Amino acid sequence: MILLSLANVAQSYGGKAVLHDLGFALQAGEIGCLLGPSGCGKTTALRLVAGFETLQRGEIAIGGETVAKSGFALPPEQRQVGLIFQDYALFPHLSVEANIGFGLGKLPRAEREHRIGDMLRLVGLTREARRYPHQLSGGQQQRVALARALAPKPRLLLMDEPFSNLDVELREKLSIEVRDILKHESITALLVTHDQHEAFAMADKIGVMHEGVIQQWDTPYALYHQPKSRFVADFIGQGVLLPGTVMGAHQVKIELGMIRGAASSEGESCLGFGLGADVEVLIRPDDIQHDDASPLQAEVERRAFRGAEFLYTLRLPSGARVLTQVPSHHDHAIGEKLGIRLDVDHVVAFRKRPAEAPPRQK
Amino acid sequence: MRLTPWLIVLPIALVTLIPVAVVVSSLADPDQEIWQHLWQFVLPELLVNTFWLVLGVGLGVTLLGVSLAWLTAACDYPGRRFFSWALLLPLALPAYVTAFVWLGLFDFTGPLPTWLRETWGFRAIPEVRSRGGVILVMSLALYPYVYLTARAAFQGQGRRLMEASQSLGLTRAQAFWRVALPMARPGIMAGLLLAIMETLADFGTVSVFNYNTFTTAIYKAWFSLFSLPAASQLASILIFFVFVVALLEYQLRAQRSYATSTRAAAAPTRIVLRGWRGWLAAGWSLKVFALAFILPMTQIALWSRNVFATDFDARYLEFAWHSLLLSGLGALLVGGLALALGYAQRLHPSGGLRLTARLATLGYAVPGAVLAVGIFIPIAWLDNQFIDRLGASSQILGGTLAVMLLAYAARFLAVSYGPVDSGLARISRSVDEAAQSLGVVGAKRLWRVHLPMLRVSLLTAAALTFVDIMKELPITLMTRPFGWDTLAVRVFEMTSEGEWERAALPALAIVLVGLLPVIFLLRHTKNDPALAC
Numbered sequence: 103m104i105l106l107s108l109a110n111v112a113q114s115y116g117g118k119a120v121l122h123d124l125g126f127a128l129q130a131g132e133i134g135c136l137l138g139p140s141g142c143g144k145t146t147a148l149r150l151v152a153g154f155e156t157l158q159r160g161e162i163a164i165g166g167e168t169v170a171k172s173g174f175a176l177p178p179e180q181r182q183v184g185l186i187f188q189d190y191a192l193f194p195h196l197s198v199e200a201n202i203g204f205g206l207g208k209l210p211r212a213e214r215e216h217r218i219g220d221m222l223r224l225v226g227l228t229r230e231a232r233r234y235p236h237q238l239s240g241g242q243q244q245r246v247a248l249a250r251a252l253a254p255k256p257r258l259l260l261m262d263e264p265f266s267n268l269d270v271e272l273r274e275k276l277s278i279e280v281r282d283i284l285k286h287e288s289i290t291a292l293l294v295t296h297d298q299h300e301a302f303a304m305a306d307k308i309g310v311m312h313e314g315v316i317q318q319w320d321t322p323y324a325l326y327h328q329p330k331s332r333f334v335a336d337f338i339g340q341g342v343l344l345p346g347t348v349m350g351a352h353q354v355k356i357e358l359g360m361i362r363g364a365a366s367s368e369g370e371s372c373l374g375f376g377l378g379a380d381v382e383v384l385i386r387p388d389d390i391q392h393d394d395a396s397p398l399q400a401e402v403e404r405r406a407f408r409g410a411e412f413l414y415t416l417r418l419p420s421g422a423r424v425l426t427q428v429p430s431h432h433d434h435a436i437g438e439k440l441g442i443r444l445d446v447d448h449v450v451a452f453r454k455r456p457a458e459a460p461p462r463q464k
Numbered sequence: 465m466r467l468t469p470w471l472i473v474l475p476i477a478l479v480t481l482i483p484v485a486v487v488v489s490s491l492a493d494p495d496q497e498i499w500q501h502l503w504q505f506v507l508p509e510l511l512v513n514t515f516w517l518v519l520g521v522g523l524g525v526t527l528l529g530v531s532l533a534w535l536t537a538a539c540d541y542p543g544r545r546f547f548s549w550a551l552l553l554p555l556a557l558p559a560y561v562t563a564f565v566w567l568g569l570f571d572f573t574g575p576l577p578t579w580l581r582e583t584w585g586f587r588a589i590p591e592v593r594s595r596g597g598v599i600l601v602m603s604l605a606l607y608p609y610v611y612l613t614a615r616a617a618f619q620g621q622g623r624r625l626m627e628a629s630q631s632l633g634l635t636r637a638q639a640f641w642r643v644a645l646p647m648a649r650p651g652i653m654a655g656l657l658l659a660i661m662e663t664l665a666d667f668g669t670v671s672v673f674n675y676n677t678f679t680t681a682i683y684k685a686w687f688s689l690f691s692l693p694a695a696s697q698l699a700s701i702l703i704f705f706v707f708v709v710a711l712l713e714y715q716l717r718a719q720r721s722y723a724t725s726t727r728a729a730a731a732p733t734r735i736v737l738r739g740w741r742g743w744l745a746a747g748w749s750l751k752v753f754a755l756a757f758i759l760p761m762t763q764i765a766l767w768s769r770n771v772f773a774t775d776f777d778a779r780y781l782e783f784a785w786h787s788l789l790l791s792g793l794g795a796l797l798v799g800g801l802a803l804a805l806g807y808a809q810r811l812h813p814s815g816g817l818r819l820t821a822r823l824a825t826l827g828y829a830v831p832g833a834v835l836a837v838g839i840f841i842p843i844a845w846l847d848n849q850f851i852d853r854l855g856a857s858s859q860i861l862g863g864t865l866a867v868m869l870l871a872y873a874a875r876f877l878a879v880s881y882g883p884v885d886s887g888l889a890r891i892s893r894s895v896d897e898a899a900q901s902l903g904v905v906g907a908k909r910l911w912r913v914h915l916p917m918l919r920v921s922l923l924t925a926a927a928l929t930f931v932d933i934m935k936e937l938p939i940t941l942m943t944r945p946f947g948w949d950t951l952a953v954r955v956f957e958m959t960s961e962g963e964w965e966r967a968a969l970p971a972l973a974i975v976l977v978g979l980l981p982v983i984f985l986l987r988h989t990k991n992d993p994a995l996a997c
Contacts, residue, residue: 178897185898208903
């Protein structure tokens with residue numbers, strides 16, 4: 103069952119279009135994510151769903167009920183949508199339990215207490231029930247915000263950069279924790295973030311947004327391995343685009359050898375580009391293996407130590423650069439030659455960029 | 465455009481704007497005869513007096529305020545901790561109290577000159593009832609404005625900047641002149657301009673000293689010569705000067721935020737003043753504190769004791785009751801208006817509302833004497849309309865508490881609005897949205913979320929307004945119901961008869977009440993739970 107749907111949503115402020123023709127749907131129980139750099143319109147989309155912005159064009163439905171279309175908007179307080187804010191927006195003058203119970207005003211007292219108790223257990227804050235927000239750590243405040251949003255049993259949970267105020271380690275731990283809680287309670291949720299690690303850790307479906315448009319709405323796996331646009335290829339994960347030539351439906355020849363599992367970004371077969379056409383192929387660091395026996399040699403141009411591995415930037419004989427991840431006991435100095443080998447099962451080929459303006463003068 | 469917020473903001477703004485407009489319009493419509501008289505006999509003296517007063521007090525408060533702010537904010541010396549808050553206490557003393565104490569003590573017939581003359585044959589004592597005397601007394605009373613803003617500016621600079629300048633080869637003294645002082649300049653100027661506004665608005669001090677300025681001239685024109693047109697003519701000239709200063713202050717305010725650095729700025733490492741330097745700093749702080757606070761406080765306490773037995777009677781309870789009633793009602797009204805003004809903008813943010821709210825709070829710059837005239841004229845007009853058209857037998861509005869409260873609202877709205885506005889600004893918008901998404905909106909949200917979070921701001925606003933009304937002299941004097949005396953009016957009446965001792969008792973009451981919010985402020989600016997998160 104589709105729980106949240108946006109169709110043809112367009113929004114502009116002061117003559118500047120923020121969203122164009124935005125649309126996606128979220129199944130009940132699914133966790134969706136809008137991922138994109140700041141200014142891409144993802145927060146506006148979230149606030150439209152919540153009802154804090156007035157929709158200009160298109161339609162938004164929650165649980166089959168239209169909550170906004172042009173000329174009509176259900177007020178936020180009637181949408182039964184829970185919200186988690188970037189700054190948590192906890193009420194500083196209320197204790198943890200009073201914060202959680204804030205939206206339960208209509209319940210009889212006993213039921214309210216019961217629900218607060220359930221929520222405290224769910225987020226593991228039973229002992230902190232009587233504390234005040236400023237006495238809690240960042241992670242605990244985040245969990246109070248979650249409990250407060252979930253307490254009135256919203257149809258949908260919206261999260262605006264929920265982990266951006268936490269340090270990196272806590273962010274990862276908490277995003278997994280929150281995902282478990284949401285899955286356990288079968289909550290449908292929509293998350294907005296600029297951090298792809300957060301998106302990958304939390305979401306079932308991710309929409310990569312750029313300049314007010316969803317470039318691709320897909321699973322994290324598909325976004326990484328089958329990006330449909332250059333922007334997605336570039337924004338998600340690391341990698342480089344290497345020039346190649348189409349040799350068959352799924353064959354593309356590049357400097358490092360023949361790739362047999364190539365798919366087109368515009369369809370399945372690469373023949374759409376034309377046999378012998380020039381294309382660009384996305385090569386991820388995990389597509390290149392270090393192999394001392396390989397005849398193919400590349401020169402180390404830069405190296406970044408990552409603890410368990412090195413990320414080397416290698417220069418191929420043609421001058422093109424690729425990235426590779428190598429276990430960190432393979433310690434090579436800059437300028438050294440490294441044997442490499444292509445190890446891919448599927449890659450994506452893009453139409454070669456039309457000739458651009460000449461590179462700027464040196 | 466939404467109508468509701470305007471229905472709230474516009475009437476509040478009109479309370480200030482109508483009196484100002486009334487006064488300004490009399491500038492556009494001068495009465496030839498009055499104008500000629502003023503120009504010949506009154507204005508030259510007023511202009512010269514005002515010029516020297518503003519210049520002198522400006523220099524005085526800058527010297528006192530900046531030096532003390534730098535010492536307490538950036539240096540360490542014996543007693544620094546104590547002085548850093550004690551030097552604020554003179555805020556609680558109305559300038560006219562300091563003034564009559566000084567006159568009582570140092571006037572020719574006062575105890576100190578008499579003693580010097582009779583015991584030591586010392587005759588060359590400078591006359592205190594002089595231009596220099598007024599400037600000295602007002603500087604001592606008003607320096608805390610500069611002290612407060614300059615100190616905040618110095619503290620906001622933090623440690624890093626001084627360290628950076630020193631790492632670039634400057635000595636600490638050079639760093640002060642080349643970095644700290646220029647950076648603090650907007651803060652210092654802001655305090656200075658506030659002090660100058662207070663100087664222009666002052667009525668009590670100059671009347672104690674018989675030093676003629678616009679405010680005293682307005683009073684005399686109205687209540688001695690019974691010429692309201694002359695009074696409003698004078699008021700319109702004064703308001704012109706005031707707006708020049710207010711405009712400067714307003715422009716500065718935009719820049720001030722630029723100069724203050726981030727909250728993360730580390731506390732400054734203090735320059736430790738050792739040996740004689742330390743004692744010099746302590747001596748300077750003590751001297752200012754003693755002259756501005758201890759001396760007047762002690763003296764009014766002693767005088768109060770002398771006259772307590774003969775003077776304290778049922779009338780005093782009535783003065784005090786009138787003062788408390790007025791201040792209490794005024795604080796409630798003004799606090800409520802400030803909240804309405806701030807909240808209307810929060811719910812419906814718009815540039816037009818913001819501007820109107822700014823105009824509404826302009827009254828802080830308008831001297832009480834001017835406002836009194838500006839309120840009285842339209843009220844009198846309204847009363848006449850009632851009498852003429854509705855057959856009212858006498859004036860309905862004039863001389864009622866309601867008119868006084870309106871005048872207070874116009875004058876002190878900014879005092880309340882400041883804390884309320886910054887309190888609201890500290891509450892993140894997402895808090896409003898969180899409450900709304902949980903189904904709590906409208907009055908319920910105000911009651912359950914905003915009011916509790918604004919508690920300290922509202923208390924601050926009410927306390928500051930309460931004390932300001934308690935001290936206020938010209939509005940109270942000129943718009944009160946006939947024979948309706950307050951403590952401040954009593955002080956004025958006693959001092960105008962030269963009865964210093966008998967003025968001390970009501971003054972003591974005003975000062976003691978005035979100390980409460982100063983102490984409250986000192987305590988609450990540190991640990992406010994609503995700000996911790």
